[in-house]
Amino acid sequence: EVMSFGFKYGLPLDADLVFDVRFLPNPYYKPELRNQTGLEKDVYDYVMNDEESEDFYQHLTGLIKPILPGYKKEGKSVLTIAVGCTGGQHRSVYCAEHLARHLAEKYPDIRVRLIHREQNISEVL
Numbered sequence: 614e615v616m617s618f619g620f621k622y623g624l625p626l627d628a629d630l631v632f633d634v635r636f637l638p639n640p641y642y643k644p645e646l647r648n649q650t651g652l653e654k655d656v657y658d659y660v661m662n663d664e665e666s667e668d669f670y671q672h673l674t675g676l677i678k679p680i681l682p683g684y685k686k687e688g689k690s691v692l693t694i695a696v697g698c699t700g701g702q703h704r705s706v707y708c709a710e711h712l713a714r715h716l717a718e719k720y721p722d723i724r725v726r727l728i729h730r731e732q733n734i735s736e737v738l
Contacts, residue, residue, distance in 0.1 A: 614693040615716065616728040617651070617709035619701025625730065628695035630680070632673060632708075638663045640703040650732065651706025660707050670708065674715055681720065701731030713738055 618625050620635070640646035640656045649656050660666050677694065684692045696712065698704035706729050713727040717738035725738045 614691060614726045614728060615709050615713035616693060616695045616730055617701055617705035617732075618695055618697045618730040619699060619705070620697045621699055622701065622731060624697070625693065625695045628693050629684075629689075630677075630692070630694045632694070632696045634669070634696055634698050634704045634708050637666050637669065637698070637704045637708075639699070641700065646703070649703075650729075651703045651708070651710060652729075656703050657707050660704055670711065673708075673712065677712075677716070681716075681723070701729070706732070 616625055616628070620633070624631060637660055640649065640659050643659065646656055646659055651657065651660070681692070694709075694712065696705045696709045709727065709729065713725050716723065717725040726735065727738055728735045
């Protein structure tokens with residue numbers, strides 16, 4: 614499972630790994646982006662146009678790559694990776710979305726479930 618969430622609503626209780634993306638540029642402070650989500654291209658472009666965002670994402674996928682086989686070897690049937698920002702609408706949604714799709718593409722033998730907790734959205738990729 615890859616989940617986006619908002620820290621102001623509390624940590625997901627079932628999270629195995631938690632990543633904080635509140636250091637990335639915040640679309641909330643751009644009036645034209647405030648009411649959009651990380652699922653929309655304008656928000657994606659705003660966040661990804663920052664060099665730190667791409668650097669973080671590359672490190673995140675690099676960190677998770679060696680972890681997955683270890684969890685599988687230990688017999689863990691579900692690994693929940695939670696990505697949080699302040700409200701769970703912009704940065705965490707963008708990051709969780711792209712991480713889940715990356716994992717589903719890179720590891721077709723693993724079922725990836727994507728959850729945007731604050732938006733009540735869940736799908737299996």
